[in-house]
Amino acid sequence: GEHHGHHHHHHEHRGLKEILHIIDHTEISDRAKETACRIFRILAEAESAAHGVPMEEVHFHEVGAVDSIVDIVAVAVCLDNLNITRAVVPVLCEGSGFVRCQHGMIPVPVPAVANIAGANGLKLKLTEIQGELVTPTGAAIVAAVKTDDKLPEAFTIVKTGMGAGKRSYERPSILRAMLIRGEESRKDTICKLETNIDDCTGEMLGYVMDRLFEEGARDVHYIPVFMKKNRPAYQLNVICSEEDADRLERVIFAETTTIGIRRLCMERTVLPREVIQVGTPLGQASVKVCRLEGENRYYPEYADAARLSREHKRPFMEVYEMIKAACPKKQDVQPAE
Template identity: 75%
Template structure:
């Protein structure tokens, strides 16, 4: 059975929130650490801790940059237009706000909820930490450099002294990481979606979008960590019904921009992601978070009923009216599948019964799921048969050729149809009469067994017993199987 992940994004989503939620869900920490150690990128370390959010014990994932790469997050008051830019912003040329810093005046690598606390050891109220020996009046947060790490190259010149990385350089970093091919493909898809959105926001080709060195390190680590954790959990389906986003405006170096920020809006539009705008004044969904959803989402509707197998919660780092938590659930949905089939239909009034019987055999041999005839009256009251064939869309053309070749029809109607089917598997069941093939179908309240016709008839002839008696014996033996 495939592993289905449900991301409950009621407080938005960002890169580090996703990593933390997946680690809390059970992703192997050692596998992640080994993968990140293999990256050809310097200047960072990671910290994984337990923190308290609204009284809940949740996981926090943080990328800590060294002094060469460190960056100061924008003050929350500055983001909403109440103060001037911080010293760090004015002197580094950063162009964006960060991913998920939760506390306006907190320097917090661990996501702890207490102001003025920097805790590398897990203690809740240790001391104020200041990289320069003094207290910062603004947020110092190494996470969240999301709309900033984008630098648009103008005239071939870079206007900042920091190194910038283009998409191709970042994809090369991903390709050299010691991670699985599936994780590489996921990480590359996320970064490509992010680059496409930023290019659209700035109105430039993708090759002219460069990620600032500081922001690129954060994003590279977050995105590769998400890909590694998804791969480690063997997630094959991801359900994201909606992303709750804030409202209003935030400020960046170039002026005031609306929430959702342009990159998030572009990703949501291009990838059909449902947004729910809340009355929270601020940014809940970061571009990296939106790109992750766009890259991995396989459905936006939960099963009508499902069982929760495991739950994980990841902490964000911005403080709003609701707790910044991303909840991830590993779920098992109801045992019904929706898929598409094709129905072929034609009326035939001048073919013999023998011919139609032969056509039915040929259609089944060629892969038809079902074939049946219905007596009808056609124009001029001519008796005829309507041929109906159920098949996959891939098989439709081949089956149509058989119908045209073997019957007198000159036209076939084709209709694509959605259907709901039960999960089923074929079993070989040992009974007191002998081995029988049985189809086991799973319903919400148990399993239903259907002995195969060929096995029932064979055992009936072998033991000279009525068909219904053999059928009942096989079903009785099936009920003894473990469910």
């Protein structure tokens, strides 16, 4: 009994709450803490589903081991250090068959990996290799940091890192990560949704625009049009990414009188861009930086310029120019692709 009691007590200290507490008290940057905690939450969610217990009661056996905390925190620190804001993971190659764990033989992908992949939309590709190629920790890291499925069409490799696993399979057990840079102007695909509306009030149209922006539309605008029998009406245009199109169409159907929406997928060319923070005599402001043939163009964010103008009772134009003047000279900024 003595031994069992001690063992039980030992486990209690490895719940999600304790692990998040440990991470929160490490001397790493806030961004790294945030990433590490996000990874552990995804892991806890998957383990809770696999064991059928609430998240608070998940005990990290294999995972709660100190080395796993170290693995996860190390990944978070490295990503923060390298200032990675976008991570492309096209597919995770997983083995097949069964693996032995403390619950006996379980099928590959193991339940926690299957849950993480399901909950976070990870693409799995099952290979003939017998064994587990994706661990719950690995899957959770991908789920927490992945921003894209597709590599840019053309890119240059800045650096490459390799990590080897301990088990030997018929294929080398190696994970490779590459730091890449896309080409200067990126072509990507965007969706345009449009519909003509001739029997909605102005208030309804104003409200639907707010709702569309809340749901992730990149741009929304109305064009006055004249429809049959010369009825004045509006054409609603929404620009969005392909994955958001279905959701935005549901908003349009729910909030307007339309009964049909046209959808058009278009290629567009965008300049590489990023948002930076700039310190001015009046306070901090966000600025969008676009790169064009080696030159940086700076566009202060309207909301910040307006806020500083109001706070300091200065004309908008003057504040806008002041923010532009405070922007770094071109060689200091290398916008992330």
